[in-house]
Amino acid sequence: MDHPQTTRPLTTNLFLFFLLISSNLLTFFLFSSTSCSFTNPTTTSNVPSPRISEDVYVVDDESQRLPPEFIAFISPEELPFGYTKNFDSDTIYPPVGQSCTLFADELRHYMSYKVNGSCPDDELLAQKLLLKGCEPLPRRRCRPSAPAKYAEPLPLPTSLWSTPSDASVVWTAYTCKNYACLINRMRTQKGFDDCKDCFDLNGREKTRWTATNSGGGLDFAIDEVLGTKKPGTIRIGLDIGGGTGTFAVRMRERNITIVTTSMNLNGPFNSFIASRGVVPLYLSISQRLPFFDNTLDIVHSMHVLSNWIPTTLLHFLLFDVYRVLRPGGLFWLDHFFCVEEQFEEVYAPLIDNIGFKKVKWVVGRKLDRGPELREMYLSALLEKPLKNSW
Numbered sequence: 060m061d062h063p064q065t066t067r068p069l070t071t072n073l074f075l076f077f078l079l080i081s082s083n084l085l086t087f088f089l090f091s092s093t094s095c096s097f098t099n100p101t102t103t104s105n106v107p108s109p110r111i112s113e114d115v116y117v118v119d120d121e122s123q124r125l126p127p128e129f130i131a132f133i134s135p136e137e138l139p140f141g142y143t144k145n146f147d148s149d150t151i152y153p154p155v156g157q158s159c160t161l162f163a164d165e166l167r168h169y170m171s172y173k174v175n176g177s178c179p180d181d182e183l184l185a186q187k188l189l190l191k192g193c194e195p196l197p198r199r200r201c202r203p204s205a206p207a208k209y210a211e212p213l214p215l216p217t218s219l220w221s222t223p224s225d226a227s228v229v230w231t232a233y234t235c236k237n238y239a240c241l242i243n244r245m246r247t248q249k250g251f252d253d254c255k256d257c258f259d260l261n262g263r264e265k266t267r268w269t270a271t272n273s274g275g276g277l278d279f280a281i282d283e284v285l286g287t288k289k290p291g292t293i294r295i296g297l298d299i300g301g302g303t304g305t306f307a308v309r310m311r312e313r314n315i316t317i318v319t320t321s322m323n324l325n326g327p328f329n330s331f332i333a334s335r336g337v338v339p340l341y342l343s344i345s346q347r348l349p350f351f352d353n354t355l356d357i358v359h360s361m362h363v364l365s366n367w368i369p370t371t372l373l374h375f376l377l378f379d380v381y382r383v384l385r386p387g388g389l390f391w392l393d394h395f396f397c398v399e400e401q402f403e404e405v406y407a408p409l410i411d412n413i414g415f416k417k418v419k420w421v422v423g424r425k426l427d428r429g430p431e432l433r434e435m436y437l438s439a440l441l442e443k444p445l446k447n448s449w
């Protein structure tokens with residue numbers, strides 16, 4: 060294929076150039092006219108009126124200044140063909156996480172780059188911003204950092220159970236700088252890391268969810284779960300916080316398509332999942348699930364939905380799982396954990412009240428951090444009723 064740069068006519072380049080310039084001017088214009096809406100309410104009340112300084116930042120307080128490229132992205136734009144019935148509007152407002160503007164300082168770093176140039180190598184900053192509520196992150200007009208000598212993925216089905224090339228990852232954000240380090244870190248590194256042993260495909264990953272009989276324990280097997288439904292009727296679904304994507308790989312082996320959400324907490328989880336040949340979704344547990352109502356056959360989540368999530372957020376999340384599941388769809392809540400008292404007082408009623416039918420409900424003790432902590436697990440298989448009231 061031709062390189063677009065070499066074949067693109069001069070007029071196109073001029074047009075693009077114009078687009079860049081004009082959008083920057085537009086930014087300036089919009090910024091000057093709508094600046095009040097982006098100032099922090101607490102500062103505006105003390106400031107008589109916003110002033111426009113020569114460097115296009117308007118807010119007086121240095122720490123509250125929002126970067127022009129951010130304003131460029133979120134500013135309303137008129138639709139080229141005017142009023143559109145589907146939108147019921149003639150204007151579009153590109154969205155970002157409602158909390159982005161609370162973190163002006165980080166946002167300024169995140170949005171500082173040359174338009175049409177390379178993005179800074181700032182995955183860690185971006186993820187922190189996202190995790191505390193700036194989600195979705197604003198789009199950027201730059202190219203992300205990429206490995207110097209990118210290695211293309213292994214072919215299917217080999218890719219499903221192979222460690223990918225180190226050259227498929229930008230390692231800057233992680234303690235480990237190659238896959239060998241990630242595979243060995245369970246043995247060689249002290250301290251906690253999320254999914255510390257998950258990159259070793261010959262370790263625990265190899266046998267997860269494959270036991271032929273869970274014996275009534277907390278570890279349900281995939282085939283046992285699928286066996287509760289008519290063959291072939293579980294086809295598509297979601298794994299929330301799915302580590303290195305082994306659940307999706309196991310399901311793929313059964314011709315079931317699973318999308319895996321994951322963050323990159325001290326490891327290239329998204330790159331790894333993608334290299335295996337299943338779909339990673341870079342989405343935190345705070346974000347509304349990007350699926351329509353009543354569409355998915357199964358939602359699974361292991362070790363993620365637990366007592367570290369604020370209760371109200373968890374309540375919203377569980378309703379969101381209920382929403383995206385189709386009637387008759389399965390919610391496999393795998394190893395939810397909390398403290399014993401919390402379970403009786405908070406979580407059992409909370410989960411109970413969403414409206415799922417209990418297919419399996421197994422409670423057991425969690426002892427990995429010592430019995431004195433009185434921690435416990437719940438593994439549940441829940442079904443959205445075929446006739447659910449609304």
Ligand SMILES: *[C@@H]1O[C@H](CO)[C@@H](O)[C@H](O)[C@H]1NC(C)=O
Pocket residue numbers: 064072075076079175176
């Ligand atoms: C944008 O970047 C590309 C790739 O570096 C370059 O070919 C193109 O000329 C640039 N366009 C403008 C308008 O600067």
Ligand SMILES: *[C@@H]1O[C@H](CO)[C@@H](O)[C@H](O)[C@H]1NC(C)=O
Pocket residue numbers: 312313314
């Ligand atoms: C998956 O689909 C392929 C192609 O349709 C088929 O040959 C294979 O037997 C299926 N595997 C399972 C486990 O259903």
